[in-house]
Amino acid sequence: MPSATPKNPDVSRRSAHSRTAILRASVELVGEVGYPRLTIEAIAARAGVGKQTIYRWWPSKAAVLLEAFTDLVHSEEHGSGLPDTGDLEADLKAVLRATADEFSDAGFEAPYRALAVASAADPELAEQFAVRLREPGRKLYAERLRAAQRAGQIDPAVDPDLAVELLLGPFQQRWLNRTGPLTHAFTDGLVELVLRALTPRSAAD
Amino acid sequence: MPSATPKNPDVSRRSAHSRTAILRASVELVGEVGYPRLTIEAIAARAGVGKQTIYRWWPSKAAVLLEAFTDLVHSEEHGSGLPDTGDLEADLKAVLRATADEFSDAGFEAPYRALAVASAADPELAEQFAVRLREPGRKLYAERLRAAQRAGQIDPAVDPDLAVELLLGPFQQRWLNRTGPLTHAFTDGLVELVLRALTPRSAAD
DNA sequence: GCTTCGAGACGAGACGAACCGTCTTGACAG
DNA sequence: CTGTCAAGACGGTTCGTCTCGTCTCGAAGC
Structure with a gap:
């Protein structure tokens, strides 16, 4: 307040x-x-x-x-929602590839990194940063996953919000720490691995 | 150089x-x-x-x-290796719980966050930070996962390094962004979800 | 062995430069 | 008139460099 x-x-x-x-x-x-x-x-x-x-x-x-x-x-991107072709894996791969390209762009990189860093240090700024930039994007993923869940492509037991963290956490971490390049091979592999965790289990447990 | x-x-x-x-x-x-x-x-x-x-x-x-x-x-912790009781899930849960507690400790939090933030902004420092603090811990996880892989508890096709990113990425991200509390419920859920992605598949490709 | 001496790290703090956030001025717009 | 504007003066911090005089230590000379 x-x-x-x-x-x-x-x-x-x-x-x-x-x-x-x-x-x-x-x-x-x-x-x-x-x-x-x-x-x-x-x-x-x-x-x-x-x-x-x-x-x-x-x-x-x-x-x-x-x-x-x-x-x-806001001027260039009009967050209308993630694509939903019915093929969850393809959709996520496409979006994450595009995100990787965006994060590799120098004009985008410098200001966004500056804000990410500053809000890691300053909780008050972090609030604004989350509300205006991080959350909107995160919610798009969550919605897409919920749709997939309704379609039975994702185990109903998994929390979509946690699933989004599972997908974006490694991505953001790699980018922020420069642990490695944000190649399409990386994002594709990440999507595949995450989807293995989300896929419905036949019976067990 | x-x-x-x-x-x-x-x-x-x-x-x-x-x-x-x-x-x-x-x-x-x-x-x-x-x-x-x-x-x-x-x-x-x-x-x-x-x-x-x-x-x-x-x-x-x-x-x-x-x-x-x-x-x-280095003075208090002697990185001897992650526990290996044979029960991968229990081991990972225990370690990640301990890590969560460590990251919730105020005396640890302030300096470590400062370093994480500073090295996100400064690649040169990031290099040192990674070598001296991040990598050693990360490698312990990778080794433990490789052991599990040899024991047939993890799909031989998955890259252990990527698996570590999958596990620690969401954790670090949540901590750094203060997206949510590092509860044991969170870390346990994270381990369970990640292990679903790593478990060997019966047959299907 | 004992003293002398120079090199270099030490504590202390002066110094100018950069930037902070506030404040003042005079122009001008509604 | 009132309030924003561009411009920049102002005192206060902190920066990184520098100059002091002190000290410790190892080599040289006796």
């Missing part, structure tokens, strides 16, 4: 031009110098904006970057 | 007393103020040491903390 804004900037008077310039500059800069050396002063300078204009509307550089990246993602 | 040390401090003349005081102070302080507000100056002050003594031996505060934490872990 965030306290009421200590000062009440008048949103109706806000300069849209400055806002977009700030968001744009922050994404550019985080790609150039990395998150730790991203400074509010540099963002302001690059955006041609006074520092106070940033401090007026955002509590931290992380918040700026989160909003910038949220805008960026 | 790191360049030769630009200056060559004489290791034989190094003060063991100062070293331990610095490592001790850094662990204490990271627990008190958190990693972002951990400063070299504060470590030096707490340790009763000149700043230069820290800068002489370590390239960054992350490196200090890594060494401090490595010492800490």
